[in-house]
Amino acid sequence: MQNAPLLVVLAIAILLVTPRDAQAYLDPNTGSMMLQMAAAGLLGAVVTLRLYWQKVKDFFTGNKGAAGSDDKS
Amino acid sequence: MTNHRIAGSFRDPSGFLFKKEGVVYRQINPSGAVLYDALMGSGLYESLVKANLLIAHEEVDVRLEGAPDAYKVIRPVQLPLISYPYEWSFGQLKAAALLTLTMQKKALEKGMVLRDASAYNVQFHEGRPVFIDTLSFGPYTEGELWVAYQQFCKHFLAPLALMAKVDVSLLQLLRANIDGIPLDLASKLLPFSTKLSPFLLTHLHLHASSTRKYADAAASGGNSPVKPGAGMSKDKMVTWIESLKMGVDALDWTPTGTEWGDYYANTNYTKASHEHKSELVAEFVGKVGAKVVWDLGANTGVFSKIAANQGAKVYSFDIDPAAVERNWRNVVAEKETRILPLLQDLTNPSPAIGWDLDERSSFLDRGPTELAMALALIHHIAISNNVPLQRISKFLQKACKHLIIEFVPKEDSQVRRLLATREDIFPDYHLQGFERAFSEHFRIVEKREIRESVRTLYLLERL
Numbered sequence: 001m002q003n004a005p006l007l008v009v010l011a012i013a014i015l016l017v018t019p020r021d022a023q024a025y026l027d028p029n030t031g032s033m034m035l036q037m038a039a040a041g042l043l044g045a046v047v048t049l050r051l052y053w054q055k056v057k058d059f060f061t062g063n064k065g066a067a068g069s070d071d072k073s
Numbered sequence: 074m075t076n077h078r079i080a081g082s083f084r085d086p087s088g089f090l091f092k093k094e095g096v097v098y099r100q101i102n103p104s105g106a107v108l109y110d111a112l113m114g115s116g117l118y119e120s121l122v123k124a125n126l127l128i129a130h131e132e133v134d135v136r137l138e139g140a141p142d143a144y145k146v147i148r149p150v151q152l153p154l155i156s157y158p159y160e161w162s163f164g165q166l167k168a169a170a171l172l173t174l175t176m177q178k179k180a181l182e183k184g185m186v187l188r189d190a191s192a193y194n195v196q197f198h199e200g201r202p203v204f205i206d207t208l209s210f211g212p213y214t215e216g217e218l219w220v221a222y223q224q225f226c227k228h229f230l231a232p233l234a235l236m237a238k239v240d241v242s243l244l245q246l247l248r249a250n251i252d253g254i255p256l257d258l259a260s261k262l263l264p265f266s267t268k269l270s271p272f273l274l275t276h277l278h279l280h281a282s283s284t285r286k287y288a289d290a291a292a293s294g295g296n297s298p299v300k301p302g303a304g305m306s307k308d309k310m311v312t313w314i315e316s317l318k319m320g321v322d323a324l325d326w327t328p329t330g331t332e333w334g335d336y337y338a339n340t341n342y343t344k345a346s347h348e349h350k351s352e353l354v355a356e357f358v359g360k361v362g363a364k365v366v367w368d369l370g371a372n373t374g375v376f377s378k379i380a381a382n383q384g385a386k387v388y389s390f391d392i393d394p395a396a397v398e399r400n401w402r403n404v405v406a407e408k409e410t411r412i413l414p415l416l417q418d419l420t421n422p423s424p425a426i427g428w429d430l431d432e433r434s435s436f437l438d439r440g441p442t443e444l445a446m447a448l449a450l451i452h453h454i455a456i457s458n459n460v461p462l463q464r465i466s467k468f469l470q471k472a473c474k475h476l477i478i479e480f481v482p483k484e485d486s487q488v489r490r491l492l493a494t495r496e497d498i499f500p501d502y503h504l505q506g507f508e509r510a511f512s513e514h515f516r517i518v519e520k521r522e523i524r525e526s527v528r529t530l531y532l533l534e535r536l
Contacts (some may be wrong), residue, residue: 024211024220025085026189030291031284032223036313038283039275040305044312046271050319 076137080431085189088208091137098135099147105208108188110277117183121204126176128198128205143368150198153365154442157433160190160415160423161247162398163236163326164405165202166244169195170321172202177314178207181307186213191226192253193433195361199410217302219313223284226276227253230320234277235259237324238267241394244416251427256281272320330397342526350523351379353407354446354477357519357532358383361475363444369419369472373398374412380446381411384522388442390417403534419450419468420458437471441535445473448530449467452481455502456491456495462501462510470514476533480507484527504529 057063077098079090087105091098101109112118121127128287130147137146158166169192184273187209194206219225229246231254239262246254260281261467267273304312342350358366358380368377371389372499381387389412391397400414417423422436447469454460481488482503501510508517514535522529 024188025087026220026224028218028220028323029223029284029287031287032226032280033218035275035280035283035286036218036222036305040313042310043271043275043316044309047312047316047319051315 074352077474078137078140079426080429081193081433083428085208089140091140093135093137096135096148097151098133098137099130099207100137100140100143101145101147101208103144105199108208108211109145110206111185111212115183115185117180117185117210118207119532120183121176121179125201125306126172126179126204128196128203128207130207145396149205149207151370152196152198152205153386154413154439155196155434156413156415157231157390157423158195158245159244159415160245161197161213162394162401162414162416163233163241163244164398165197165414166192166229167233167324169202169319170233172204173225173229174314174318174321176204177221178311180210181213181311181314184213186217186219187221190221190228192228192247193508197413200404200408200412201229213307215307218304219310222313223256223280224278225317226256229253230273230276230317231256231259233324234263234273234319236269237326238263241326244394248423248426251432256284270320270323272323276317276320304377319456326398328398336361343506346523346525346528350479350526350528350530353521353523353530354379354448357477357530358385358444360445360519360532361444363442363475365442365444367440367445367473369417369445369447370453371400371414371446372396374403374414376446376448377412377414378409380444381409385411385444387412389414390419392416392420394420419454420460428453441474442473444475444477445469446477448477449481449487451478451507452485452488456488456499459498462507463513466511466514470535475518476515476531476535478511478531479523480504480529480531480535482527482529508518 076093079092079325081092086102087108088099088101091100104425118127122129128149130149133146133148135148157375158169161169172195173187173190173192177190180186188211189206189209191206194204194209196203196205197203202355227250232247233246235246235254245260246258256277259297260278263273263277354376363385366377366380366385366387368374368380368387368389371377371391376391377387377400389400391400391414394416395507396413397416400412403409404412404414417436423433425431425435425438426433451462451465454465455462469478483489483492483497483499511531511533515535517531518534519532520529
């Protein structure tokens with residue numbers, strides 16, 4: 001059991017990233033949780049840039065309110 | 074009519090669906106009370122129902138005998154037919170994906186969150202996607218990650234990307250994988266170019282690697298550079314959802330080269346015969362007075378519309394993803410509320426799948442319908458697929474109580490085309506043979522020859 005300390009670290013990590021929502025019945029999947037934590041910042045920046053760029057484009061093309069409108073579904 | 078729990082409704086312990094005297098109800102268990110009260114109390118239910126995004130319901134006093142104690146029972150708006158994601162066109166799956174993301178965004182605005190993102194939580198009702206799982210919402214805790222993230226990617230993003238970037242027929246992987254397409258499979262099948270999109274790279278490819286990596290780490294007990302963190306802020310969650318939406322938005326598929334693309338242009342119908350057939354179909358549908366019609370082999374829905382004009386709700390089935398997509402686009406463009414296009418291969422219809430073969434019903438188990446239409450269909454099944462007429466009759470008897478069916482004889486140019494490249498092994502394929510075969514299961518109510526054609530239209534009633 002030389003991996004025991006690592007196992008404990010991993011178990012704590014999983015507990016910490018497991019959503020605190022007691023009503024969760026799905027297995028959130030550790031890989032999916034870790035990816036959200038790791039990539040949310042960077043991808044969020046891409047999203048912000050895209051939305052900003054869309055606004056600039058809309059300004060010049062006269063297309064109003066296209067960016068980020070998802071409420072039509 | 075039996076009263077029973079709906080077999081596919083067992084994963085979430087907060088409640089379940091049951092059927093009593095033909096009506097579908099949802100029981101909210103005591104453990105789901107907090108979810109239901111938060112949905113109703115937060116104003117989320119009201120705003121979603123007002124926007125036609127969530128199915129409306131009323132609280133009722135009905136109980137299912139023998140079921141565990143209920144906190145409440147609700148009766149949602151009833152849908153005549155439940156369809157499954159592997160029966161949708163590309164555009165329908167995309168609309169369902171965008172609806173799910175909209176639900177999550179609107180939930181967050183009201184301090185709630187979507188606890189699951191299953192494609193089976195979406196149905197199509199009156200020409201638009203609608204969310205049907207009232208118990209999918211739970212209270213949001215600041216800092217939490219999205220529990221349903223992987224499910225969303227497996228149920229929506231992976232199939233959409235595979236359909237758009239590889240082949241539209243890969244939708245059928247959803248039939249083989251009831252909880253969505255495994256991300257490592259999707260990642261393996263997708264072309265390299267999808268790695269150039271930051272959204273598909275992250276949500277599919279890196280997501281697949283991350284899933285594999287932590288599954289391996291958990292299994293071997295080890296050596297993973299996990300850094301404990303505190304989840305993500307609400308703002309980050311909102312942009313994360315937006316990034317999924319951008320990923321979905323970037324995927325598109327336009328039907329070209331359809332199996333039936335030029336069908337109407339190439340048939341031997343004259344304008345007069347087409348008009349006559351349309352009149353007869355309208356007359357027969359009106360005579361049956363059916364509320365629900367299944368149009369089998371509907372192509373892009375030309376005759377579905379005629380049935381809908383008689384006041385029926387029409388399920389418009391076709392084998393060709395391009396025809397279903399076109400039909401769906403017409404429904405959207407014309408704000409058509411009475412027709413639902415669906416993908417269905419009648420030579421291999423949707424089977425029952427899932428746990429105990431009872432989670433998702435087969436095509437036939439969702440019937441029989443009051444009236445089915447099989448127009449310009451029989452030759453494709455009998456001749457292209459070698460199904461004996463008697464077996465076609467037997468199948469259709471299970472599917473419907475009344476049947477409008479068009480017999481297309483060998484003299485017809487469409488049948489001649491089918492027989493041009495193969496041996497004619499169908500000595501019984503003629504009008505008398507057709508009537509003999511179908512008389513085992515149906516009686517003839519009406520029989521009319523279609524003007525300026527060699528075809529005959531029948532209205533049959535099940536024996």
